[in-house]
């Protein structure tokens with residue numbers, strides 16, 4: 001998940017800044033919960049299905065990481081919303 005961390009530089013202005021791993025991890029977890037949550041609600045008894053959805057979510061995020069100009073949807077949302 002190195003690339004996902006790179007979407008979250010500590011100082012946005014400084015080039016080559018260290019990634020903000022805490023924020024990156026928080027957003028990653030939240031995204032997986034968002035994707036998996038839909039499956040968990042639809043099939044509350046299907047533990048295996050939820051686990052597969054979780055794996056799918058991780059794969060999706062890994063794939064999105066390879067897309068140029070991909071931005072973390074949570075960061076995009078946060079930037080639009082007033083704090």
Ligand SMILES: [Zn+2]
Nearest residue numbers: 027072074075
């Ligand atoms: Zn983010």
